[in-house]
Amino acid sequence: MSIPRNAFQQMKMIIRDQSRVLASEEDLVSYGYDASFGFYLPDLVVQVNSAEETAGILKLANRFKIPVTPRGQASSLSGGPLPVKGGIVLDVSQWNKKLIVDSEDLVAVVSPGVVTAQIDKAAAKYGLMYPPDPGSSQMSTIAGNLAENSGGPRCLKYGVTKDYVIGLEVVTPQGEIMRTGGRTVKNVSGYDLTKLIVGSEGTLGVITEATLRLVPRPPSSRTLMIIFDHFIDSGKMVTKILTSGILPAKIEMMDGASIRAVEAYKPLGLPTDAEAILLVALDGHPAAVKDESEKIAEIAKNTGAKEIKVAKTDQEAGELWQARKLVSPAIVRTKPTKISEDATVPRSKIPEFCARLQEIKMKYRIDLVVFGHAGDGNLHPNIICDKRDKKEMERVEKAIEAIFHAALDLGGTLSGEHGIGTMKSAFMPWEFSPEALDMMKRIKTAWDPNNILNPSKIFPVPGQRLVLSE
Numbered sequence: 400m401s402i403p404r405n406a407f408q409q410m411k412m413i414i415r416d417q418s419r420v421l422a423s424e425e426d427l428v429s430y431g432y433d434a435s436f437g438f439y440l441p442d443l444v445v446q447v448n449s450a451e452e453t454a455g456i457l458k459l460a461n462r463f464k465i466p467v468t469p470r471g472q473a474s475s476l477s478g479g480p481l482p483v484k485g486g487i488v489l490d491v492s493q494w495n496k497k498l499i500v501d502s503e504d505l506v507a508v509v510s511p512g513v514v515t516a517q518i519d520k521a522a523a524k525y526g527l528m529y530p531p532d533p534g535s536s537q538m539s540t541i542a543g544n545l546a547e548n549s550g551g552p553r554c555l556k557y558g559v560t561k562d563y564v565i566g567l568e569v570v571t572p573q574g575e576i577m578r579t580g581g582r583t584v585k586n587v588s589g590y591d592l593t594k595l596i597v598g599s600e601g602t603l604g605v606i607t608e609a610t611l612r613l614v615p616r617p618p619s620s621r622t623l624m625i626i627f628d629h630f631i632d633s634g635k636m637v638t639k640i641l642t643s644g645i646l647p648a649k650i651e652m653m654d655g656a657s658i659r660a661v662e663a664y665k666p667l668g669l670p671t672d673a674e675a676i677l678l679v680a681l682d683g684h685p686a687a688v689k690d691e692s693e694k695i696a697e698i699a700k701n702t703g704a705k706e707i708k709v710a711k712t713d714q715e716a717g718e719l720w721q722a723r724k725l726v727s728p729a730i731v732r733t734k735p736t737k738i739s740e741d742a743t744v745p746r747s748k749i750p751e752f753c754a755r756l757q758e759i760k761m762k763y764r765i766d767l768v769v770f771g772h773a774g775d776g777n778l779h780p781n782i783i784c785d786k787r788d789k790k791e792m793e794r795v796e797k798a799i800e801a802i803f804h805a806a807l808d809l810g811g812t813l814s815g816e817h818g819i820g821t822m823k824s825a826f827m828p829w830e831f832s833p834e835a836l837d838m839m840k841r842i843k844t845a846w847d848p849n850n851i852l853n854p855s856k857i858f859p860v861p862g863q864r865l866v867l868s869e
């Protein structure tokens with residue numbers, strides 16, 4: 400769809416600075432991608448930097464029925480910011496000036512384009528912490544995190560993004576500016592619209608400001624690397640730690656394929672003959688951290704661990720975590736296409752899910768690398784493939800379906816943190832009853848009767864299936 404001429408003229412009155420309205424082919428192509436592998440060309444990109452501008456654009460778009468897709472840094476792995484129906488991409492990534500920490504109320508008030516890691520860094524100056532730490536926290540925006548309800552390693556102990564947002568400023572699809580929640584940690588007045596917007600993947604409203612809860616920063620931490628000869632034992636170890644009375648800040652897993660990929664990418668002295676490693680971070684009072692780390696080492700010995708390394712300094716801990724951070728860049732060196740899944744299972748089912756993933760890998764002869772947030776059952780089975788290879792992609796389609804079946808059979812969900820977007824919408828009827836899906840659609844229609852905001856996300860179209868091989 401192209402933008403009607405008079406709508407374009409009126410837009411110039413809303414965004415006076417024309418350098419923030421992008422329409423060249425190079426710009427439009429750049430805004431056609433995210434970190435998944437879909438591609439859709441927008442008709443126009445508008446870089447907004449106030450609630451009033453956002454409201455003006457949405458009023459106009461609603462009147463002319465122009466699709467609008469909000470976008471942060473486009474690190475989405477589910478196709479969330481892709482402009483499937485064309486129209487306007489509303490880029491909030493440049494709107495990043497406000498980052499106020501109030502150490503008495505223990506809150507941060509931020510504009511939508513602030514990069515997540517900057518919030519934790521600002522909180523640290525006051526002895527506070529913003530816990531949600533997606534792997535992309537050095538690049539992703541807080542608005543993107545809120546829209547996807549992002550998780551991360553530290554969410555095992557501290558909870559996910561939705562647990563830290565207490566107030567929002569939102570622009571509705573009809574262009575009304577609205578506040579939800581506030582600055583109090585407790586608030587039960589009326590329906591909780593804040594939590595409805597969080598995780599709505601940019602389909603209900605555009606987030607223009609957020610008030611976030613901060614917590615005291617733990618005084619000490621310790622990292623352990625636990626090395627296994629058998630992948631399944633690492634899954635059993637996660638369950639044993641969590642039923643031992645200890646709640647680590649993080650439990651991350653890397654399988655043999657990811658260990659070897661990282662070591663080939665950057666030699667760090669990782670055990671390339673191991674079939675899995677667990678990285679465990681403990682935090683809290685120094686005495687408790689010491690005690691818990693000894694207890695975990697004991698559990699590891701009794702669960703078949705081959706070796707346990709305990710970082711003695713912050714620098715050593717940083718080196719151990721570097722291995723986990725390098726998995727994503729390391730695994731894409733063998734083939735150009737990476738499909739990153741985040742199907743999640745109840746914690747007691749982690750060993751069984753690990754076993755099912757290995758069966759799927761063998762059955763469909765795919766390059767499957769498994770790593771991720773094992774502590775909360777949120778593994779990342781990543782398929783490394785080449786989208787130009789039709790035969791391989793047919794096997795990948797079947798493998799993805801099998802992964803979703805396995806997770807749902809085990810009482811899990813299609814997505815623990817990356818969202819549904821375009822990549823998983825075809826499978827929504829596998830997880831939800833027609834009644835539940837219909838209720839979600841009715842909520843969408845009540846907020847956005849003209850379906851202009853991020854259309855073609857979350858909900859399947861009849862007969863839709865995953866097709867990667869065309």
Ligand SMILES: Cc1cc2nc3c(=O)[nH]c(=O)nc-3n(C[C@H](O)[C@H](O)[C@H](O)COP(=O)(O)OP(=O)(O)OC[C@H]3O[C@@H](n4cnc5c(N)ncnc54)[C@H](O)[C@@H]3O)c2cc1C
Pocket residue numbers: 433434468469470471472473474475476478479480491511532533534535538539540541542543544545546547548549550551552600601602604605606607727816817853
């Ligand atoms: C290497 C790597 C590691 C990652 N690790 C993790 C991880 O550990 N945990 C995790 O959860 N995710 C992870 N992700 C996925 C991704 O980073 C997150 O989903 C992130 O929240 C997206 O933020 P973004 O700013 O890039 O948003 P985008 O990708 O631009 O957009 C994401 C969604 O937010 C919507 N949106 C953007 N701005 C607004 C707004 N102002 N109002 C309303 N909706 C809006 C978009 O429409 C879209 O639906 C990772 C991605 C990569 C590439």
